[in-house]
Amino acid sequence: MQKTVKELAQLVQGTVCGNGEVVIEETRGLEQASPNAITFAIGDYVEYVSQCKAGAVIVEKEVPNVSIPQIIVDNAKVAFAQILELFHPPVVVPRTIHETAIIGENVTIGKNVAIGAYCVINDNAVIGDNVTIHPYVYIGHNTRIGEDSAIYAGAIVHENCSLGKRVVLRAKAVIGGEGFGFATENGVHTHIPQVGNVVLEDDVEVGSCSCIDNATMGSTLVRRGTKIDNLVHLGHNVEIGEDCFLIAQVGIAGSTKCGNHVIFAGQTGCTGHITIGDNVTFAGKTGIVGNVPSNGLYAGYPMRPHKEWLKLSAYESRLPDMAKTIKQLQKEVEALKAQLKER
Amino acid sequence: MQKTVKELAQLVQGTVCGNGEVVIEETRGLEQASPNAITFAIGDYVEYVSQCKAGAVIVEKEVPNVSIPQIIVDNAKVAFAQILELFHPPVVVPRTIHETAIIGENVTIGKNVAIGAYCVINDNAVIGDNVTIHPYVYIGHNTRIGEDSAIYAGAIVHENCSLGKRVVLRAKAVIGGEGFGFATENGVHTHIPQVGNVVLEDDVEVGSCSCIDNATMGSTLVRRGTKIDNLVHLGHNVEIGEDCFLIAQVGIAGSTKCGNHVIFAGQTGCTGHITIGDNVTFAGKTGIVGNVPSNGLYAGYPMRPHKEWLKLSAYESRLPDMAKTIKQLQKEVEALKAQLKER
Amino acid sequence: MQKTVKELAQLVQGTVCGNGEVVIEETRGLEQASPNAITFAIGDYVEYVSQCKAGAVIVEKEVPNVSIPQIIVDNAKVAFAQILELFHPPVVVPRTIHETAIIGENVTIGKNVAIGAYCVINDNAVIGDNVTIHPYVYIGHNTRIGEDSAIYAGAIVHENCSLGKRVVLRAKAVIGGEGFGFATENGVHTHIPQVGNVVLEDDVEVGSCSCIDNATMGSTLVRRGTKIDNLVHLGHNVEIGEDCFLIAQVGIAGSTKCGNHVIFAGQTGCTGHITIGDNVTFAGKTGIVGNVPSNGLYAGYPMRPHKEWLKLSAYESRLPDMAKTIKQLQKEVEALKAQLKER
Secondary structure: OOEEHHHHHHHOOOEEEOOOOOEEOEEOOOOOOOOOEEEEOOHHHHHHHHHOOOOEEEEOOOOOOOOOOEEEOOOHHHHHHHHHHHHOOOOOOOOOEOOOOEEOOOOEEOOOOEEOOOOEEOOOOEEOOOOEEOOOOEEOOOOEEOOOOEEOOOOEEOOOOEEOOOOEEOOOOEEEEOOOOEEEEOOEEEEOOOOOEEEEOOOOEEOOOOEEEOOOOOEEEEOOOOEEOOOOEEOOOOEEOOOOEEOOOOEEOOOOEEOOOOEEOOOOEEOOOOEEOOOEEEOOOOEEOOOEOOOEEEEOOOOEEHHHHHHHHHHHHOHHHHHHHHHHHHHHHHHHHHHHHHO | OOEEHHHHHHHOOOEEEOOOOOEEOEEOOOOOOOOOEEEEOOHHHHHHHHHOOOOEEEEOOOOOOOOOOEEEOOOHHHHHHHHHHHHOOOOOOOOOEOOOOEEOOOOEEOOOOEEOOOOEEOOOOEEOOOOEEOOOOEEOOOOEEOOOOEEOOOOEEOOOOEEOOOOEEOOOOEEEEOOOOEEEEOOEEEEOOOOOEEEEOOOOEEOOOOEEEOOOOOEEEEOOOOEEOOOOEEOOOOEEOOOOEEOOOOEEOOOOEEOOOOEEOOOOEEOOOOEEOOOEEEOOOOEEOOOEOOOEEEEOOOOEEHHHHHHHHHHHHOHHHHHHHHHHHHHHHHHHHHHHHHO | OOEEHHHHHHHOOOEEEOOOOOEEOEEOOOOOOOOOEEEEOOHHHHHHHHHOOOOEEEEOOOOOOOOOOEEEOOOHHHHHHHHHHHHOOOOOOOOOEOOOOEEOOOOEEOOOOEEOOOOEEOOOOEEOOOOEEOOOOEEOOOOEEOOOOEEOOOOEEOOOOEEOOOOEEOOOOEEEEOOOOEEEEOOEEEEOOOOOEEEEOOOOEEOOOOEEEOOOOOEEEEOOOOEEOOOOEEOOOOEEOOOOEEOOOOEEOOOOEEOOOOEEOOOOEEOOOOEEOOOEEEOOOOEEOOOEOOOEEEEOOOOEEHHHHHHHHHHHHOHHHHHHHHHHHHHHHHHHHHHHHHO
């Protein structure tokens, strides 16, 4: 594909600064970009634009003293995403139901749906318009998949679950597996049937091999726009707010509820039955052991405010010196005591 | 479904305290329960029973000053589980072998077995009576599945493994994958064939996307009644005792052996080739780096007794103050020394 | 199978010390070995050879005062691996394409390839000679699998990826899922298409349920000989060097690059956009938060040199005593000040 800088600027509703007739043939990262490629720069990377060999660069503010054409936009990442899609159209999935797909009784299938090879869609499932279901996807009884959703190969949605519009499940995600609930008598654990479901609201994304258990009763709930990375675990009756990020290998124990715009960085773990407010960020590997109010940045285990955690880490490094100083002080105090006694 | 409180009390062998004629139509959590629902309360939740709007509540001791009928039982969780099953019977799986299931040579299949669509059961496998195998389950050569077991969609049991009675494998669990064993020569790693198997005894449960590797030689072993949550890893030749809990994202490295009634809370990691006694509990995210005797509660990394870990965490918070005090003491001692010198 | 010690020594190019006519019928661990079994001993285990009941033992140096025959080799683990393969030949997979496998258009399939039941191989894929593909494997459009590779049940390789020779993917591994990349505007996250791929070089192994995301642009790369355990996550544009070990549940965030011969022990987490040198080892659960130079052993979170981490952990244990001593010193200094004032 060949597009001029001007054509691309039109697509992303940006302003050209420089030669709009330069021809672009591909997309590249800032460092790797050659004269036929378009790239983008934000934040600290803007200072490298002047050395960049690209055919054009998308930025959010004109960068001075740059010879290559710039496209100025409000959000460079969003604009670049549009251009990526233009140059790399995704593989076309035929809008048919593959002959090997097994469709149960009373299943409702919307318009323009693709269902891949070896899928199993159980009784009473409802599949919305424009949904794309890749091979080996299992949809349980009574489960609803909202329109424009995409479910990748081997993902599983157990019975009675409800997925909103534009939900994305990556390969091997497991939604609605039975929650880990037991009654223990004389040390022996008896499974308690988990009869609730999982509700994923519109625009939720769940990564590969992530597991969201169903609720004991009621719903395990992920609200609109929240994005979940790979290998994440959500226990029964967890509730996650809107527009959150759960990065890879995060685990949230049962019945914990969190607000909107919360970021759990990778490998963070959270105990059950607690409440987390809005706009909280947890650094990687945080161990959350109690309620957390809105607004804040935390780290460590046990969790502390990030600033305090950094400070204490620095003080820890000084522990050997502190111990040495204390010993020295003890000696000096003993010496002083002896001196005083002598007199 | 409609049942009177009296009928439900009979089912769970409990005693009614209050009006046994109240009609119950559904199950709910304590907070969400409406007058047509039954709920239960244990531990700290008992104090909320007086405010509860349920039609009835299951408790372990009569709660005074409560207007709604109570059903008194020995174990409220177990009783409620029975009622949950009554009101929410699981989806019925037909007791047939789906026409798309591929069954190898010399496979033994018991009575009343269900094998779902697109399963692959390899040569010489043995499937016990009443086993339920959901779609896409792969059973390796010579593997045995004990009676009344349930294997959910997409789970894999590699060759030569042995599962006891009433074993549950959740979706995408992988049992008997080859252990991570290599010989390294001049920095290059050569795989060592892992020729052992995995043995899961009766009543073991393994969560979604959990991986239990086979043994180098002999067996990786999980004993009777142990329950394993999602995304857990057990390395080759690990042995886990009876009635243990391994919560989500726990990892146990190769050849570690642990006793009975051990609880590994979420994201706990354990080094290989160590021994853990009976009745030990590890808090979330514990890093276990050496042998652990029976009976105890541990936390932190490196692991410490939980009480000590809590105490040290509190002392860590005081580090900046301690450093300040030390500096102050140094000044004062210097002053004292100077004073004494002067005289 | 029956083999004399002499015959086995020939196979592994070792020297017999003792009776070479002893007949061996099986392989066992050092502790479990009976007189018809061969075993091996390295490192600390050599001291147990004298008590061992095996028919023969493989060692790297003659052990004195041992009655059973010894086979002396350069690398006992490698030699034992050869004997394990002799006594435990793997299940034979028929070199055919199963009739239920769905093969797309323009797919190139080499000689002696096995493709199992219910596989889906998409358009333009290239499968090298002697590749073994087990059931339910999904190969995306344009993806290349190098010769002699083995892909276990249910693994997924998304489109445009490239796997070298002798690559092993264990069950349910997911290669080339879309990276976790979003542009955030007014708190709402929009997915950025990830149009790159994953490249796994020769002799790479990836464990069960491990997820390696594709690159935003360019390639997520794992170099020759690196071995990855179960449930590991590699984010978009990560680059891992040659002959590394990534043990179970490790997570590496996007765009991080690491050198050769690096060992990430279990549950280690690594932040994105950093660089790690060669020959570095990270202990279990390390939290890597910045660039790491070549050669070194690290632990803890925040990460420190392992020796320092151990030392600080020991000092932490002394914190309560230190606090007590400081208090005592304060008292004594006050007393001294008072004494001096009096005079």
